[in-house]
Amino acid sequence: xxxxxxHSSVGSQAWFGLTLAxxxxxxxxxxxxxxxxxxxxxxxxxxVRLSEINEGALLIRTVEHGQYLPAPMVATxxxxxxxxxxxRATVTQxxxxxxxxxxxxxxxxPMPEDSGVDRLRMQIGDRFIEGEIQERQQARRTYEAxxxxxxxxxxxxxxxxxxxxxxxxxxxxxxxxxxxxxxxxVARFADGRFQFRQPLGLTPRYVxxxxxxxxxATGARGNRAVPDAHRITPPLLHPAAxxxxxxxxxxxxxxxxxAGFALGEIASLHHATLVERRxxxxxxxxxxxxxxxxxxxxxxxxxxxxxxxxxxALFVEEWEGETYLLAQVLPPAEMGADTPRxxxxxxxxxxxxxSMAGASMRQARAALITALQRLEPEDRFNVIRFDNTMEQVxxxxxxxxxxxxxxxxxxxxxxxxxxxTVMLPALNAALRDPNPEDAERVRQVxxxxxxxxxxxxxxxxxxxxxxxxxxxxxxxxxxxxNTYFMNRAARLGRGTFTGIxxxxxxxxxxxxxxxxxERPVMTNLDALFPEGALSEIWPAPLPDLYHxxxxxxxxxxxxxxxxxxxxxxxxxxxxRETLSLTEARPGRxxxxxxxxxxxxxxxxxxxxxxxxxxxxxxxLETALDFDLVSRLTSLVAVDxxxxxxxxxPLASRDVPAMAPDGWDFGRVREAEAAPVQRADIAAGHLxxxxxxxxxxxxxxxxxxxxxxxxxxxxxLMGLGGLLMLFALIWLMTRREERLW
Amino acid sequence: xxxxxxxxxxxxRLPGPxxxxxxxxxxxxxxxxxxxxxxxxxxxxxxxxAQSWTRAxxxxxxxxxxxxxxxxxxxxxxxxxxxxxxxxxxxxGAEALxxxxxxxxxxxxxxxxxxxxxxxxxxxxxxxxxxxxxxxxIVLEQAGEAPLRYRVTGMDxxxxxxxxxxxxxxxxxxxxxxxxxxxxxxxxPDRYVVWAEPAARL
Numbered sequence: 001x002x003x004x005x006x007h008s009s010v011g012s013q014a015w016f017g018l019t020l021a022x023x024x025x026x027x028x029x030x031x032x033x034x035x036x037x038x039x040x041x042x043x044x045x046x047x048v049r050l051s052e053i054n055e056g057a058l059l060i061r062t063v064e065h066g067q068y069l070p071a072p073m074v075a076t077x078x079x080x081x082x083x084x085x086x087x088r089a090t091v092t093q094x095x096x097x098x099x100x101x102x103x104x105x106x107x108x109x110p111m112p113e114d115s116g117v118d119r120l121r122m123q124i125g126d127r128f129i130e131g132e133i134q135e136r137q138q139a140r141r142t143y144e145a146x147x148x149x150x151x152x153x154x155x156x157x158x159x160x161x162x163x164x165x166x167x168x169x170x171x172x173x174x175x176x177x178x179x180x181x182x183x184x185x186v187a188r189f190a191d192g193r194f195q196f197r198q199p200l201g202l203t204p205r206y207v208x209x210x211x212x213x214x215x216x217a218t219g220a221r222g223n224r225a226v227p228d229a230h231r232i233t234p235p236l237l238h239p240a241a242x243x244x245x246x247x248x249x250x251x252x253x254x255x256x257x258x259a260g261f262a263l264g265e266i267a268s269l270h271h272a273t274l275v276e277r278r279x280x281x282x283x284x285x286x287x288x289x290x291x292x293x294x295x296x297x298x299x300x301x302x303x304x305x306x307x308x309x310x311x312x313a314l315f316v317e318e319w320e321g322e323t324y325l326l327a328q329v330l331p332p333a334e335m336g337a338d339t340p341r342x343x344x345x346x347x348x349x350x351x352x353x354x355s356m357a358g359a360s361m362r363q364a365r366a367a368l369i370t371a372l373q374r375l376e377p378e379d380r381f382n383v384i385r386f387d388n389t390m391e392q393v394x395x396x397x398x399x400x401x402x403x404x405x406x407x408x409x410x411x412x413x414x415x416x417x418x419x420x421t422v423m424l425p426a427l428n429a430a431l432r433d434p435n436p437e438d439a440e441r442v443r444q445v446x447x448x449x450x451x452x453x454x455x456x457x458x459x460x461x462x463x464x465x466x467x468x469x470x471x472x473x474x475x476x477x478x479x480x481x482n483t484y485f486m487n488r489a490a491r492l493g494r495g496t497f498t499g500i501x502x503x504x505x506x507x508x509x510x511x512x513x514x515x516x517x518e519r520p521v522m523t524n525l526d527a528l529f530p531e532g533a534l535s536e537i538w539p540a541p542l543p544d545l546y547h548x549x550x551x552x553x554x555x556x557x558x559x560x561x562x563x564x565x566x567x568x569x570x571x572x573x574x575x576r577e578t579l580s581l582t583e584a585r586p587g588r589x590x591x592x593x594x595x596x597x598x599x600x601x602x603x604x605x606x607x608x609x610x611x612x613x614x615x616x617x618x619x620l621e622t623a624l625d626f627d628l629v630s631r632l633t634s635l636v637a638v639d640x641x642x643x644x645x646x647x648x649p650l651a652s653r654d655v656p657a658m659a660p661d662g663w664d665f666g667r668v669r670e671a672e673a674a675p676v677q678r679a680d681i682a683a684g685h686l687x688x689x690x691x692x693x694x695x696x697x698x699x700x701x702x703x704x705x706x707x708x709x710x711x712x713x714x715x716l717m718g719l720g721g722l723l724m725l726f727a728l729i730w731l732m733t734r735r736e737e738r739l740w
Numbered sequence: 741x742x743x744x745x746x747x748x749x750x751x752x753r754l755p756g757p758x759x760x761x762x763x764x765x766x767x768x769x770x771x772x773x774x775x776x777x778x779x780x781x782x783x784x785x786x787x788x789x790a791q792s793w794t795r796a797x798x799x800x801x802x803x804x805x806x807x808x809x810x811x812x813x814x815x816x817x818x819x820x821x822x823x824x825x826x827x828x829x830x831x832x833g834a835e836a837l838x839x840x841x842x843x844x845x846x847x848x849x850x851x852x853x854x855x856x857x858x859x860x861x862x863x864x865x866x867x868x869x870x871x872x873x874x875x876x877x878i879v880l881e882q883a884g885e886a887p888l889r890y891r892v893t894g895m896d897x898x899x900x901x902x903x904x905x906x907x908x909x910x911x912x913x914x915x916x917x918x919x920x921x922x923x924x925x926x927x928x929p930d931r932y933v934v935w936a937e938p939a940a941r942l
């Protein structure tokens with residue numbers, strides 16, 4: 001027995017040591033996967049993602065998957081020709097390649113959703129390039145071919161309805177790129193005045209020195225990752241810190257305004273302007289103090305001199321033998337104004353799925369907090385959050401007492417973005433109405449989401465089925481919300497769509513939304529034309545109008561004779577307005593706006609069960625007919641610079657380039673070259689492109705960074721098996737010992 | 741220290757060693773299960789994915805395989821000569837890779853000019869890459885489109901950070917990527933790339 005005990009003691013000693021060693025190994029192993037998942041921080045300049053861009057920016061590809069180095073913007077010139085409510089915008093921007101390499105870059109420019117891009121012109125180095133519209137895949141093939149040949153080429157593609165990208169191949173070290181795009185937009189008519197906003201927005205975040213960056217959300221930490229705030233919120237320079245000797249980002253703005261009526265007040269909300277009124281009733285607007293830094297949106301408003309001027313604007317354009325009409329008609333402002341505010345029941349639904357991670361979640365939280373703070377004690381409300389699960393703050397809507405609001409606010413502040421996006425149960429819960437016959441209160445569902453979903457059709461069906469007396473107000477969060485979903489959901493839900501692009505917009509947009517929520521609505525709108533005159537009208541049917549919104553429609557007509565009648569109903573009051581088509585004034589770009597509306601309607605036909613191939617065919621035809629960039633068509637640039645004579649190497653040609661006839665890059669071309677900060681980026685970070693055939697050294701390519709593709713499966717299984725084997729042997733030897 | 745501790749243990753003769761042995765057994769089991777789970781998860785996921793893929797082919801626009809997944813099946817890859825197939829996912833970050841091969845966001849859409857890069861784990865979905873040889877047929881099916889047929893043209897071992905793969909350049913090609921060397925227990929910087937070109941062009 002004594003011997004046995006000694007044996008046992010020595011045995012356990014050895015076993016114990018072994019166990020400790022194995023446990024340490026196992027612990028180390030468990031940490032391994034975590035450690036492997038954590039990406040090491042790099043030294044280098046600040047890179048950005050496409051989703052963070054909300055201004056025109058030229059981005060140089062880097063090896064970091066999906067991350068780009070912004071090229072410094074040297075000068076910007078904006079030129080607007082305003083004809084009635086139609087705005088033809090020309091944006092000319094000059095960038096420089098801050099690196100010592102031949103690069104490929106992407107030029108990103110966000111647009112208002114209604115705008116139609118139909119022209120691209122570029123000057124790269126000494127080459128002039130003009131874009132032409134082609135079927136999307138054909139355009140990409142053309143671009144690829146040119147790039148492989150070392151030619152300068154560019155390609156404008158629609159990424160989303162409101163986001164376009166231009167790829168630019170073969171930009172030499174330190175080369176200057178001038179990009180000019182043209183598009184249409186429509187001024188919004190509200191509160192008796194036209195308003196037009198051009199985003200200039202944020203200062204570019206180019207090359208703050210020596211700041212670390214981390215690889216963000218697509219890394220192994222996946223949806224949980226909320227990247228550092230400083231990466232998402234670009235550093236805004238304090239006005240006092242602006243350099244005084246030169247403007248960092250000079251923007252020159254010129255607008256020619258032909259409103260179609262005697263002009264009253266013309267104002268710019270954020271900039272000091274010089275307004276030069278001409279004898280022919282038009283006006284020319286320029287910046288009073290010359291170029292300004294690009295740190296605020298340019299917002300121009302104008303109103304008729306006579307406030308009694310009929311609030312209707314009709315414009316026609318003859319294009320390829322057809323007549324296109326644009327009509328904006330504002331119902332009289334006094335209609336429904338004396339209707340008292342009605343108590344409301346408002347259900348807020350907030351999306352906290354993984355796709356909202358980062359800035360979007362902060363915007364959504366800020367928007368919901370602003371909205372909750374606007375509730376009045378006689379209102380009722382509830383808050384629902386959803387990812388792939390769903391949670392309600394109160395079982396049913398409750399009175400908006402300070403305690404209840406405080407509880408909802410605390411709930412909102414705690415929300416984090418994680419998980420999948422399962423919207424249907426939350427939508428159904430929000431539309432479930434315990435008192436469907438309650439005429440006392442209006443019931444509104446405010447839905448905050450980025451709309452990153454794929455089952456739109458199912459959701460639309462649910463909205464149509466369960467809407468009842470509720471009204472749905474989608475609030476689009478993030479720089480690129482699914483606007484098709486939102487607009488369509490708003491139309492089906494008979495509400496309005498509010499887009500919030502930045503945290504700074506939250507207050508103003510939520511205010512506007514609540515103002516709309518508090519006034520009655522104009523319904524059953526219809527437009528009547530003379531017999532046989534109308535061939536197509538978009539949108540169809542006309543959507544309901546909230547307070548201050550005009551009826552805006554585009555139509556294709558066989559001629560411009562007779563009258564157009566617009567009718568609608570508001571708070572049991574009928575509204576009818578007769579407009580003479582012969583008095584419509586000529587406008588430009590109306591056919592393009594018509595095509596844009598038609599494409600949008602075609603895209604939405606998908607939710608009504610149209611077949612994708614039919615939709616695609618119709619969209620392609622429309623886009624090619626009207627020269628528009630769309631989901632299926634792209635602008636591809638062809639080199640228009642005369643071919644270089646034989647025998648003269650391109651490198652020796654340093655004659656200053658002359659712009660082709662009819663090209664006007666304005667002052668941007670001569671803009672004083674601001675001292676360009678060299679990008680302090682390690683060569684290894686840039687995704688080099690092959691150099692042009694005519695010269696320059698092609699840098700070695702680094703290519704795509706590949707993900708980690710190993711699991712500790714075998715190691716874990718082997719080690720586990722080994723441990724179990726040891727334990728088993730031990731137990732068996734112990735049993736034998738007992739047998740002795 | 742160890743000796744002192746084990747002396748202490750030997751005083752509680754009966755429960756001590758037995759408990760340690762059972763503890764060891766449990767630890768082993770947990771480790772083994774963790775490892776096995778990675779494999780099982782990969783296999784179960786493919787079954788669920790196959791179902792959502794069938795739904796996708798039937799025209800359901802966005803069929804996530806399970807409610808909390810933030811990725812979708814985008815294609816089905818098969819290697820007839822090896823009898824292997826897998827459902828390819830949209831690239832939802834590293835998370836998607838646990839469930840199936842992923843078509844990297846940065847890469848070209850299969851069939852369009854450029855390189856379509858599909859990555860997967862070497863010890864689960866892409867273990868079969870080791871057996872792939874030049875000339876093998878690879879078939880890639882996408883919802884609503886004719887299957888794309890590729891021939892394997894060669895293999896490469898590259899560094900993950902300097903792969904030399906330019907997704908935006910050149911004609912349509914396919915690159916299947918996994919970790920290298922196969923059978924290694926620890927992760928490394930090397931990646932194994934199987935290149936394939938559309939069969940019609942060969």
